Amino acid sequence: MEYMDILFDKHGGVVTITINRPEVLNAFRPRTVNELIHAFEQAGDNPEVGVIILTGAGDRAFCVGGDTKEWKSGVGYTGASWVGIGLPIDRLHRTIRSVPQPVIAAVNGYAIGGGNVLQVVCDLAVASKTAVFGQVGPRVGSFDAGFGTAYLARLVGERKAREVWMLCRRYSAEEALSMGLVNAVVEPEQLMPTVRQWAEEILALSPTALKITKASFNAETEHISGLTQLAFGALGLYYTTLESKEGHQAFMEKRKSDFSLFRNLRQEE
Numbered sequence: 107m108e109y110m111d112i113l114f115d116k117h118g119g120v121v122t123i124t125i126n127r128p129e130v131l132n133a134f135r136p137r138t139v140n141e142l143i144h145a146f147e148q149a150g151d152n153p154e155v156g157v158i159i160l161t162g163a164g165d166r167a168f169c170v171g172g173d174t175k176e177w178k179s180g181v182g183y184t185g186a187s188w189v190g191i192g193l194p195i196d197r198l199h200r201t202i203r204s205v206p207q208p209v210i211a212a213v214n215g216y217a218i219g220g221g222n223v224l225q226v227v228c229d230l231a232v233a234s235k236t237a238v239f240g241q242v243g244p245r246v247g248s249f250d251a252g253f254g255t256a257y258l259a260r261l262v263g264e265r266k267a268r269e270v271w272m273l274c275r276r277y278s279a280e281e282a283l284s285m286g287l288v289n290a291v292v293e294p295e296q297l298m299p300t301v302r303q304w305a306e307e308i309l310a311l312s313p314t315a316l317k318i319t320k321a322s323f324n325a326e327t328e329h330i331s332g333l334t335q336l337a338f339g340a341l342g343l344y345y346t347t348l349e350s351k352e353g354h355q356a357f358m359e360k361r362k363s364d365f366s367l368f369r370n371l372r373q374e375e
């Protein structure tokens with residue numbers, strides 16, 4: 107597969123996968139997600155590879171989720187059907203979890219929406235001091251009822267996870283560290299050297315022990331995969347509603363979303 111949206115670099119036992127769409131803050135479109143799945147599978151199947159690093163191009167963003175400019179209001183993305191949103195994000199999450207190597211997210215800027223969920227499903231995360239985290243779904247007419255909620259709660263606790271989704275605030279790298287969303291925070295210029303140092307430490311360890319340890323951690327939360335498939339089916343249906351369209355249109359028009367109509371409708375029932 108020829109990559110257009112990502113970069114794939116193998117150096118010794120370390121593969122670095124970079125989302126390379128800095129012009130849209132590394133937002134993903136269907137092609138990006140398919141390329142990421144392919145890249146993770148290639149790295150995962152290669153016995154020479156001991157660690158996979160996921161990062162974003164440029165210094166502004168790790169990833170800001172689905173590319174809202176390619177998101178067709180009321181439909182989702184190209185190829186969307188009633189069973190999904192046209193983005194095989196659920197498959198990407200499963201792939202990141204199922205590769206036998208530890209995956210480290212190097213969070214170099216915004217990790218917002220589906221972009222935050224991407225770093226959440228990685229095994230480890232190191233953030234630049236300039237990184238900013240948050241979920242925006244309920245503001246822009248979207249949600250993630252799979253790993254983005256249930257597994258997030260495992261990382262940061264139920265109270266904090268509910269706050270993240272129910273207030274849609276932004277969090278600094280230091281706040282992310284204190285809530286357990288990332289493992290470490292470093293100066294921006296130290297991000298890649300630190301992550302490579304972590305990768306070297308991992309390369310010195312037994313690959314089979316690591317593979318089985320990762321599978322063992324995953325087993326505890328594997329049921330969330332099933333939840334994710336249900337959730338993305340529901341999200342496909344939600345995208346066809348006026349309520350979701352309002353969130354999307356408001357973001358595109360750079361105005362505050364107005365969901366009052368949808369609360370009033372419920373009161374009248």
Ligand SMILES: CC(C)(COP(=O)(O)OP(=O)(O)OC[C@H]1O[C@@H](n2cnc3c(N)ncnc32)[C@H](O)[C@@H]1OP(=O)(O)O)[C@@H](O)C(=O)NCCC(=O)NCCSC(=O)CCC(=O)c1ccccc1C(=O)O
Nearest residue numbers: 130133170171172173174175219220223243246248249250
């Ligand atoms: C990322 C922001 C916090 C940045 O804010 P700010 O610094 O003020 O800059 P802006 O002026 O807002 O943005 C600069 C520039 O970037 C464009 N842009 C921002 N986000 C996107 C995007 N997602 N896609 C395309 N382009 C984007 C923005 O339009 C500006 O461009 P100009 O041409 O200069 O106008 C802030 O921008 C922000 O909050 N962005 C919204 C992020 C968003 O809505 N993400 C999508 C969430 S929905 C999603 O990811 C679909 C998949 C999905 O549903 C999902 C899947 C799995 C897990 C979770 C989800 C989920 O729902 O979240």
